Amino acid sequence: MSFSNQSDPLIWDLISKGDEAAFEYIYVKYVDQLFRYGQKLSKDNLLIEDAIHDVFMCLWEKRNTILINSSLKYYLLQAMRRDVIKKVNIGRKKKDLDQVDPDFIMDSSVQELLLENQIILESDQNVREAINKLSDRQREAVFLKYMEGLSYEEVSGLMDMKVSSLYNLIMKALKNLSDFLANKQTYIKSLFYLLLFLR
Amino acid sequence: MRNFKNIEEILENESFLASIHSGKLDPKWNIWLKENPDKVVLYNRAVRILEEIKNDSETLAPQRKEIILRRIRQSIKNEKRLSFKNSTTSKSPARYRVAALGLVIFFSLTYFFFQMEWNGKQELTTDAIPVQWVTKANPKGQKSRIILPDGSTITLNSDSEIKYRKDFSTNNRDVYLKGEAFFEVAPDSLLEFKVFSGSLVTKAVGTAFNIQFYDNLKQRVQLTSGKVQVLEESGMDEPVYLESGQEVVLNKEHRMVKKSFDIEKALHWKNNVIYFENSSFTEVIRTLERWYGVKIEVKNEPKRAILISTEFHNDYLVNVLNTLGYSFGFSYSVDKKNVSIQFNLDDK
Numbered sequence: 001m002s003f004s005n006q007s008d009p010l011i012w013d014l015i016s017k018g019d020e021a022a023f024e025y026i027y028v029k030y031v032d033q034l035f036r037y038g039q040k041l042s043k044d045n046l047l048i049e050d051a052i053h054d055v056f057m058c059l060w061e062k063r064n065t066i067l068i069n070s071s072l073k074y075y076l077l078q079a080m081r082r083d084v085i086k087k088v089n090i091g092r093k094k095k096d097l098d099q100v101d102p103d104f105i106m107d108s109s110v111q112e113l114l115l116e117n118q119i120i121l122e123s124d125q126n127v128r129e130a131i132n133k134l135s136d137r138q139r140e141a142v143f144l145k146y147m148e149g150l151s152y153e154e155v156s157g158l159m160d161m162k163v164s165s166l167y168n169l170i171m172k173a174l175k176n177l178s179d180f181l182a183n184k185q186t187y188i189k190s191l192f193y194l195l196l197f198l199r
Numbered sequence: 200m201r202n203f204k205n206i207e208e209i210l211e212n213e214s215f216l217a218s219i220h221s222g223k224l225d226p227k228w229n230i231w232l233k234e235n236p237d238k239v240v241l242y243n244r245a246v247r248i249l250e251e252i253k254n255d256s257e258t259l260a261p262q263r264k265e266i267i268l269r270r271i272r273q274s275i276k277n278e279k280r281l282s283f284k285n286s287t288t289s290k291s292p293a294r295y296r297v298a299a300l301g302l303v304i305f306f307s308l309t310y311f312f313f314q315m316e317w318n319g320k321q322e323l324t325t326d327a328i329p330v331q332w333v334t335k336a337n338p339k340g341q342k343s344r345i346i347l348p349d350g351s352t353i354t355l356n357s358d359s360e361i362k363y364r365k366d367f368s369t370n371n372r373d374v375y376l377k378g379e380a381f382f383e384v385a386p387d388s389l390l391e392f393k394v395f396s397g398s399l400v401t402k403a404v405g406t407a408f409n410i411q412f413y414d415n416l417k418q419r420v421q422l423t424s425g426k427v428q429v430l431e432e433s434g435m436d437e438p439v440y441l442e443s444g445q446e447v448v449l450n451k452e453h454r455m456v457k458k459s460f461d462i463e464k465a466l467h468w469k470n471n472v473i474y475f476e477n478s479s480f481t482e483v484i485r486t487l488e489r490w491y492g493v494k495i496e497v498k499n500e501p502k503r504a505i506l507i508s509t510e511f512h513n514d515y516l517v518n519v520l521n522t523l524g525y526s527f528g529f530s531y532s533v534d535k536k537n538v539s540i541q542f543n544l545d546d547k
Binding site: 020024027028031032035036039040045046047049050052053056057060061087090091130131139142143146147149171174175177178181 | 205206207210216220244247248249251252253255256257258259263264266267268270271274275278346348350352385
């Protein structure tokens with residue numbers, strides 16, 4: 001049976017009746033989105049994978065009891081957020097006991113090194129840099145709004161903040177991005193003229 | 200179409216978002232761009248921002264997707280088995296809840312002894328499905344911290360290795376240890392946390408403890424708080440239950456003896472403190488080799504027994520050697536990773 005032309009509520013109905021194939025279809029359908037979303041909340045890919053495992057396990061375990069009011073996708077994003085944040089917090093508490101985490105230190109310094117050596121003239125990299133400059137919450141909000149296509153109401157529910165503050169957060173993020181781009185553009189231009197001049 | 204003044208306005212536009220996501224540009228936008236050539240830059244930036252937001256994450260490799268799915272299937276199978284066996288068991292594992300207490304285990308054992316035990320044990324755990332192992336190891340002179348899939352953490356001492364199965368935290372919570380490590384175990388009402396080290400198996404019943412196993416003849420499990428059960432593989436002894444501040448020491452006859460111990464001292468290595476209390480010279484040398492990642496050669500070692508009681512806080516090797524050399528009458532030389540200790544002849 002093909003699930004691809006079925007709506008989520010129908011598939012969810014099958015899942016709650018214990019249909020494992022339907023369950024796996026939902027996994028395949030949403031795993032990428034959940035993984036991408038997880039990356040807005042943590043840099044630890046293994047942690048994110050564990051969270052995906054736990055989210056789907058939980059979904060299966062509670063298939064008889066969960067009432068999905070909104071969409072299945074929204075429910076999964078919500079569960080994912082909760083699980084990743086919980087795991088990150090556990091990791092953080094543990095981290096306090098030990099001062100050094102060599103992996104982590106290496107990671108950030110390599111990243112810094114890469115950032116420093118980034119060729120500024122590469123225009124695509126500019127945007128990346130600008131995005132890296134956004135706060136974690138800004139990145140998360142922008143991702144949910146523009147990539148997952150959630151409404152302001154949905155994002156605000158997920159991120160547990162007022163719609164008005166969410167709106168400000170997103171607008172600020174977009175403004176940062178466009179300002180950054182505009183600045184870079186002039187910077188590149190002047191650099192270009194400088195190079196011409198030097199020749 | 201309205202006149203967009205800035206990127207924000209463009210990005211907020213539904214038809215713009217839809218056209219970027221679908222890859223098909225709404226003709227209305229083409230017209231708008233033609234009418235407003237000065238806005239092309241703005242428009243292009245908006246497109247780039249959106250694309251970059253899209254690319255701002257790595258994608259999950261297909262193999263990883265498959266692995267997670269397999270893990271989920273396995274967990275579901277477990278779940279069925281568990282609820283079949285015991286229908287009253289709570290369906291949601293308690294490890295998803297915050298527990299007041301963590302579990303602390305501390306292990307240590309001699310490297311060479313372990314190799315004998317280690318190789319034997321590997322074979323035993325092989326099922327019909329080939330077992331996949333995750334191994335984390337430290338060379339001499341390096342310590343590290345590892346977070347296990349169930350949220351437990353391990354501080355791994357130098358010259359040590361742990362391994363666990365890929366399905367850790369779904370089917371089992373078994374950890375195999377070579378060397379020395381400090382465990383903080385996340386609570387789980389369904390899966391016991393077990394540590395296999397040498398001939399001892401330590402089962403966490405659900406709180407905090409501490410194990411030591413320096414030598415074949417000096418294995419030790421130390422509990423800092425809560426409760427653990429310790430088994431000796433030969434089964435000569437009944438399992439021993441420990442309470443906080445108590446330890447099990449394996450004596451020369453391989454029998455388990457219960458005593459009390461000093462919690463603070465047992466965790467010194469983790470806090471970068473080298474601690475010796477009536478330690479033999481051989482033991483001290485072995486510890487220093489592991490700690491600093493060096494090879495130490497001893498010449499003219501005196502026949503009389505040397506017992507050393509001292510501690511060093513985050514100290515350089517030369518400082519340690521100076522202090523020890525002064526007390527016990529030896530000189531030393533360091534050549535890269537090789538240290539040579541020469542006892543003064545008159546002391547012989």
